[in-house]
């Protein structure tokens with residue numbers, strides 16, 4: 001197949017480096033002929049691609065607009081100010097920092113702004129859906145701060161009273177016992193809306209600060225599909241590349257009162273020179289997310305995840321937390337096949353052209369490397385134009401792939417069906433070659 005970028009200047013500029021050009025072409029083919037169901041991924045717009053591939057990568061700009069440590073930043077200052085103003089307007093925030101290179105950096109900077117080393121942080125258990133930066137023993141966060149955790153309620157078979165939902169009694173009990181300086185809401189594998197208000201109440205009851213890590217739902221919040229934590233939490237961190245559909249990176253929102261502490265924590269506390277080409281791309285994405293069409297997109301992402309979840313339930317999988325209210329579907333594979341691990345499922349689905357990741361599920365008896373779960377997301381394929389009907393087809397394809405996992409011919413046939421489906425929904429139609 002012709003590279004979707006064949007008509008763009010990217011290939012031409014790379015003729016001097018045929019090896020990298022070839023790899024980009026192969027990745028373009030992979031992204032446009034396989035299903036992108038990793039819940040933390042998306043397809044940025046061509047304008048975001050253009051800004052992130054721009055000459056702003058050449059510029060050193062340590063500091064902030066109007067207060068740089070290098071000359072020649074007149075234009076860069078305008079770029080970063082534009083990004084900050086657009087982001088503040090998008091979420092109604094008093095202050096924005098658009099320099100974090102990633103979500104992990106944003107979280108580290110927020111902790112640094114709000115806490116002293118050794119202070120206690122209450123965050124979601126990693127094996128119940130929390131993120132590495134919420135206190136994994138492998139993360140620097142747990143070496144600097146002391147983490148205690150809350151989890152989700154027990155699993156339930158009652159469709160009217162689903163389990164595996166954030167247990168606010170537990171959040172409150174642990175908060176009262178451990179007196180954390182900071183309570184963190186937010187997750188990496190959790191399919192429900194996270195309401196910031198109960199967290200705020202609990203934080204206030206113990207005199208803690210409250211941080212909302214909105215890495216996953218940022219686009220759903222911007223698009224009005226989820227409640228906003230801005231103005232409720234002291235600090236909101238997020239990545240710009242998941243549901244928000246921008247370039248790979250992070251950002252922080254906070255009150256004017258915390259602006260100086262947050263800015264100092266990002267630079268010089270954690271990072272050196274900001275990636276101004278990425279900041280320009282963030283500015284583009286923030287403007288896109290303010291368009292009415294983005295509200296339609298956010299609603300469709302949620303509807304698509306629900307359709308995918310329903311279809312997978314019909315195939316015999318159990319949905320962790322009994323359903324989905326965001327862009328994620330977290331599957332318990334054991335009801336489908338007690339022997340099937342997340343690792344095997346991910347590998348077989350990869351062969352069929354269905355890209356997703358294995359994930360632990362609450363109280364998973366298997367290790368994080370093997371797992372009993374799979375995490376799927378609807379954000380990227382919704383950007384490519386797929387709707388609920390395609391999501392139901394994908395659910396069926398996943399069921400067929402995993403049932404036929406020992407049959408190479410069956411997998412090859414599904415791979416062909418996946419390619420046919422994807423060809424109808426090119427992620428970059430305006431860049432497509434002929």
Ligand code: DSN
Pocket residue numbers: 039040103131132188
């Ligand atoms: N935890 C990653 C994810 O959600 O895929 C992002 O850091």
